[in-house]
Amino acid sequence: MNTDFMDALEQIEREKGIAKEILIEAIEAALISGYKRNFNSAQNVRVDVNRHTGLVKVYARKTVVEDPTDPRLEISLDAAEQIDPGFQIGDIAEIEVTPRDFGRIAAQTAKQVVTQRIREAERGLIYTAFVDREHDIVTGIVQRQDSRFYYVDLGKVEAVMPLNEVMPTEKFKHNDRVKAYITKVEKTTKGPQVMVSRTHPGLLKRLFELEVPEIYEGVVELKSVAREAGYRSKIAVFSRNEDVDPVGACVGPRGMRVQTIVNELKGEKIDIVKWSEDPVELVANSLSPSKVVSVDVDEENKVARVVVPDYQLSLAIGKEGQNARLAAKLTGWKIDIKSESQANGTSSDEQVRDAAYEVQE
Known part of the structure; x- marks a missing residue:
């Protein structure tokens, strides 16, 4: 390696945001493995890369002892003092053992390490960019x-x-x-x-945030979403400003806002209802577009018993129970729907059996 290589590391630091020192430390660690592998060495070594010139040196690290038993790992005090008179028993002496052709191995190893680190850094940047966008639309x-x-x-x-x-x-x-x-x-x-x-309820929520400025600004809050993707959805919205109609804001002028979302979802029908803290009002609203005569709630068991006009029963239940099922998901309440005649006991047993419908979230 040479000064050009060190200049290249500085350029990588500027462009990729990977510190030059981190790259050099990774190269040194990789060169230790490369040295042991290529030169069949079992001794402890340290590799040093000069931060200015790029010159690579390998040092064997040996413990200073009185009587060495393993010359690969130990050195006598007399031999150590020839290197530096200040050495004492127990110190670590470093002896340069750089092979003559180690520069070629060093260059290849450095290139591999830098390439790998750049790839890891880019993956890290991509991960960071997208993990912050989790639960968002792309x-x-x-x-x-x-x-x-x-x-x-x-x-x-x-x-x-x-x-x-x-x-x-x-x-x-x-x-x-x-x-x-x-x-x-x-x-x-x-x-x-x-x-x-494309089926997650969060997609519907984010689409409304994009299309309805009042939701984005926090004036209108989207409280709950229930979705059977591709077929029908319900959303419950609430306005923090009494002068702003939350349903009207979501529908938009001539229905343009909700229609844009319907088009994006390939014709999925969307019911927009007004949220209420009162469970009676919320359950009644959630069964839109059907009309509701009365709602009786059992708050302990979270059960709502709903009575609708006879001619509205099928509308309240919906095709294959879809409207009632979505209402239950939207409100979190178990919903028992009956017609007026069923509630009054004036319908036949067959009518009761065919028309009564109970749905749970």
């Missing part, structure tokens, strides 16, 4: 698909999106641009691994 380009994943290019890293994290209503092709939600960032031996999802 936009990437679909590169390929295998039996388990879509691989999405995010620029500095390739994210993986499991097939079960893709909405059942969509399929991607090579070079498709896609927005996804970062669910997890992990360190692996091959570098940082970023996991993304």
Whole structure:
């Protein structure tokens, strides 16, 4: 190694942010292994790299003793005093043992160490950049698909999106641009691994934060999200400002804000309801778009018994129970839905059996 190499280390320090001293220490450690491997040495050695010239020297470290039994590890006091008269029993004497052709080995080892450290540093920077974006939205380009994943290019890293994290209503092709939600960032031996999802409720939440300034500014708060990805979702919103309608803010002028999100989610239906601390009002709102006659709550067991008009029962329950199921997820309450005639006991047993619906979160 020479002064040009040391200048290169300084340039790496400026461009990559890896301290020159850390690189040199790593090179010295690697050269110790290289020396022992290439020269079949079992002795204790120290490698020194001159910080200015790049000159490499190898020193054997031997303990000063009266009567050496292993010349590879020990040296007599008389021999040590010839090196430095100040040596005493128990001191460590260093003797230069640099091989003549060690420069070639040193150069190869140094190159490998620097390349590895640069790669590790870049992976560390990528990990740091993306771990801070966990639970956020990213936009990437679909590169390929295998039996388990879509691989999405995010620029500095390739994210993986499991097939079960893709909405059942969509399929991607090579070079498709896609927005996804970062669910997890992990360190692996091959570098940082970023996991993304299109089905996570967090995606819906982040999309509303992007489209609705009132949510981004904190005036409107998105309290709860329930989602059956690709089909239907419900969100409950609350306004900190009495003059701001939280539902209207999310819907936007002529429905433009929510429609933008619906388009991004490939037509997923979104119900926006007003949040309330009162469980009666919250449960009633959560069953939108159906009307509710009454709500009776059992707070100890978190059960809400809801009565709806006869003609609204199927709407309240929804297709295959979807509306009631999402309402239960949104509120955290177990919901028992009955029609007025069922509640009054005026419907037939067959009607009760066919229409009564109970759902739990």
